[in-house]
Amino acid sequence: xxxxxxHAALIPDVDHIRRETGFSxxxxxxxxxxxxxxxxxxxxxxxxxxxxxxxxxAVNPLGDRIIDSFFPNGSQRVDFAGFARVLAHFRxxxxxxxxxxxxxxxxxxxxxxxxxxxxxxxxxxxxxGKISRNEMLQVLRLMVGVQVxxxxxxxxxxxxxxxADEDGDGAxxxxxxxxxLEKMNIEQKMSIRILK
Amino acid sequence: xxxxLSGLRGRVFELSDVFYFSKKGLEAIVEDEVTQRFxxxxxxxxxxxxxxxxxxQYISPKLTMVWVLGVLIRYCFLLPLRVTLAFxxxxxxxxxxxxxxxxxxxxxxxxxxxxxxxxxxxxxxRSLSGTIHYHNKQYRPQxxxxxxxxxxxxxxVLILTTDGCYAMVGQVHGGLMGIIQRAMVKACxxxxxxxxxxxxxxxxxxxxxxxxxxxxxxPILIFPEGTCIxxxxxxxxxxxxxxIGGTIYPxxxxxxxxFGDAFWNSSKYGMVSYLLRIMTSWAIVCDVWYMPPxxxxxxxxxxxxxNRVKSAIAVQGGLTELPWDGGLxxxxxxxxxxxxxxxxxxxxxxxxxxxxxxxx
Numbered sequence: 001x002x003x004x005x006x007h008a009a010l011i012p013d014v015d016h017i018r019r020e021t022g023f024s025x026x027x028x029x030x031x032x033x034x035x036x037x038x039x040x041x042x043x044x045x046x047x048x049x050x051x052x053x054x055x056x057x058a059v060n061p062l063g064d065r066i067i068d069s070f071f072p073n074g075s076q077r078v079d080f081a082g083f084a085r086v087l088a089h090f091r092x093x094x095x096x097x098x099x100x101x102x103x104x105x106x107x108x109x110x111x112x113x114x115x116x117x118x119x120x121x122x123x124x125x126x127x128x129g130k131i132s133r134n135e136m137l138q139v140l141r142l143m144v145g146v147q148v149x150x151x152x153x154x155x156x157x158x159x160x161x162x163x164a165d166e167d168g169d170g171a172x173x174x175x176x177x178x179x180x181l182e183k184m185n186i187e188q189k190m191s192i193r194i195l196k
Numbered sequence: 197x198x199x200x201l202s203g204l205r206g207r208v209f210e211l212s213d214v215f216y217f218s219k220k221g222l223e224a225i226v227e228d229e230v231t232q233r234f235x236x237x238x239x240x241x242x243x244x245x246x247x248x249x250x251x252x253q254y255i256s257p258k259l260t261m262v263w264v265l266g267v268l269i270r271y272c273f274l275l276p277l278r279v280t281l282a283f284x285x286x287x288x289x290x291x292x293x294x295x296x297x298x299x300x301x302x303x304x305x306x307x308x309x310x311x312x313x314x315x316x317x318x319x320x321x322r323s324l325s326g327t328i329h330y331h332n333k334q335y336r337p338q339x340x341x342x343x344x345x346x347x348x349x350x351x352x353v354l355i356l357t358t359d360g361c362y363a364m365v366g367q368v369h370g371g372l373m374g375i376i377q378r379a380m381v382k383a384c385x386x387x388x389x390x391x392x393x394x395x396x397x398x399x400x401x402x403x404x405x406x407x408x409x410x411x412x413x414x415p416i417l418i419f420p421e422g423t424c425i426x427x428x429x430x431x432x433x434x435x436x437x438x439x440i441g442g443t444i445y446p447x448x449x450x451x452x453x454x455f456g457d458a459f460w461n462s463s464k465y466g467m468v469s470y471l472l473r474i475m476t477s478w479a480i481v482c483d484v485w486y487m488p489p490x491x492x493x494x495x496x497x498x499x500x501x502x503n504r505v506k507s508a509i510a511v512q513g514g515l516t517e518l519p520w521d522g523g524l525x526x527x528x529x530x531x532x533x534x535x536x537x538x539x540x541x542x543x544x545x546x547x548x549x550x551x552x553x554x555x556x
Contacts, residue, residue, distance in 0.1 A: 034226060055520055056224035059533040061541065062214065066221040090222050122214055139214065144545070145538030156545065160211065172211075181212055189215045192223050 017081050021088035022108050031087060035080050045077040046070070061143045065122045085109065089118045092191040115190045116181065120174050130171040133161050213541075233425050233518070234461065243454050243478065270476045274325070278475045281323030286372075289316035290379045297382025309383035310361045317357045325479040328355055335486035336360055337445035340411035342404075344437060345447040346509055347419035348427040349460040350467075351474065352449055355482060362417040363387060363407060385413060401440060408442040415445065420502065426459040427451050429516040433506045435498040443489045446505050448513030452481040485512045 011017070011032050018028060036042075038050050051067045052058055060066065070078045070086050078086075088109035107114060123131040123139050137157045144153065164172045164180040172180075292312035299305045321328070336359070337343040343362060345352060356362060364386045368377060377388055387407055389400065407413050420433035427450065438444070451458045456477025460470050474480065487508060492501045510517040 031226070038225075051225065054224050054228050055533075056228045057221050059537055060217055060221045060224065061534060061538050062217040063221055063534075066218055066225075087222065087226065090219065119212075119214055119218065122218060143213070143217065143538065144542040145535055147539050147542035164211065177211065184212050186215075189212065190219055192219065192226060194226065 011080065013081060017084050021084050022091060022110065023084065023088065031084055032080060035083050045079045046083060047077060062122065069121060089115055090190055090192045092193060093187040112186050115186050116178055120177055130173050132171045133157055136161060233429050275476055278323045281319060285316050285319035285323055290375060292316060293379040293383040312383065313357060313361050317354055321354055321358050324474055327479060327481045328358065329483045330359055331483065332486045335488050337415040339414060340408060341415045341443040341445050342408060342437065342440065343415045343417045343445045343447055344420055344505060345449055346430050347421045347424055348451060349424055349458045351458055355449065355484060356417060361414050363414040364417050397436060404440050408440055424460045429518050430506055430510040431518050432521045433502040435502050438498045438502045443491050444505055445489050446487040446509050448485040448509045450483050450513040455479040455481045487512055
């Protein structure tokens with residue numbers, strides 16, 4: 001056990017990252033090794049290309065959008081802190097976390113709200129806080145490829161937007177998004193168990 | 197995929213569907229099946245080689261002493277012995293095959309060339325301290341057949357040729373490899389290709405077919421994965437070798453990682469440093485299983501046949517099976533795989549005709 005810390009000391013800013021993401025020491029170490037394995041040229045950061053090399057991600061219809069979420073604000077590099085921050089959204093929710101949390105602290109990254117926010121920004125490309133009909137269409141198109149005609153896709157989109165849209169502005173805001181998913185077990189659907 | 201998307205056929209699209217794909221995507225980022233196959237296997241207990249000391253941090257003074265002793269033995273005693281042996285083996289091979297190549301074609305020539313090949317390969321394997329167990333020798337590849345095996349390193353060739361002669365297939369190299377190749381082809385017909393010819397798949401298939409058709413020629417040795425994998429799994433078999441026809445003799449090779457890691461990580465190590473690492477390990481211990489011959493069945497295409505052989509080899513060698521292409525470590529994945537996923541998803545939300553769309 002004592003020997004582990006000598007490894008963790010290699011991670012820059014490890015305490016800060018641990019507090020921000022809530023990962024355990026072991027998970028953080030595991031992610032750090034993974035980060036290094038993906039960073040084949042040992043640059044110290046990951047580029048879009050490094051993530052695109054992952055086969056299972058490249059065949060994922062939403063692969064590009066997922067990769068984009070690692071590079072907010074037009075940056076082209078993600079360091080380990082940024083990497084861990086995105087993955088923290090998928091940390092399973094601890095039962096105790098919810099009750100003993102200090103309300104003055106910022107919400108943990110893997111809270112229900114933040115998980116929903118992550119999903120929301122996969123739709124909301126222009127980051128205007130609303131999913132327009134067009135953005136919904138784009139995501140649907142990514143997920144079905146060429147298998148579905150435009151008309152079918154548009155009617156599916158229209159139906160979905162109508163169902164979720166409450167204030168009638170033709171777009172789904174984050175609040176409307178959250179409301180339409182309030183019955184869904186987000187904590188379970190957006191958690192990766194091995195990231196405990 | 198259906199299970200992940202709340203398992204109803206003909207269900208409609210929902211906002212939450214994006215969760216399924218994003219979770220899958222991030223799972224792949226945390227750990228994917230392919231990348232881990234291109235690094236050396238992790239050991240359960242340490243085998244006193246620094247290179248495998250990834251997880252074992254705490255080393256007591258006693259262990260350090262043992263380790264130092266190990267280093268001394270490996271570098272000062274075993275290494276020079278092995279290098280000498282290797283040198284002798286390779287020189288004998290070149291000289292022997294050149295001499296045999298001078299003889300006119302006859303049965304004696306074939307017999308002599310086999311003798312030379314076998315002897316020199318055995319010397320070379322000794323130079324790596326190789327201990328090989330052959331199982332099911334009755335299924336050893338016959339003349340006019342194609343031998344197919346999983347690929348871990350160039351040493352695989354040595355291991356297989358110690359027990360029988362094969363015709364090899366490969367690119368013409370320069371340097372020492374080139375000399376060896378040219379010498380070998382004098383004694384018995386191997387199939388060496390120029391780099392430019394390799395790109396022409398039809399030419400390759402044609403030449404291989406000619407070789408196989410001649411029942412007197414030695415069985416061809418092919419590694420359908422196309423690249424070195426770390427011996428924990430078998431990746432996609434390229435269908436080219438399975439289109440030639442003829443009988444396929446599958447062979448499974450499994451190395452014991454406790455004595456030395458045979459995997460050649462070609463992006464990390466060059467040939468010389470790889471050989472050096474092999475020669476300073478304890479030994480190369482491996483099992484070779486010969487398997488009953490397989491032929492392509494009626495109505496089976498090359499891809500299905502390749503997968504069938506791949507499964508058989510994986511089961512025999514105790515390796516896991518992966519559908520991914522080994523070439524992924526260098527190139528990007530084909531779009532056809534993404535289309536598969538898209539097709540599956542579309543079928544679900546639109547699939548059963550248009551009942552979902554008749555809402556108004």
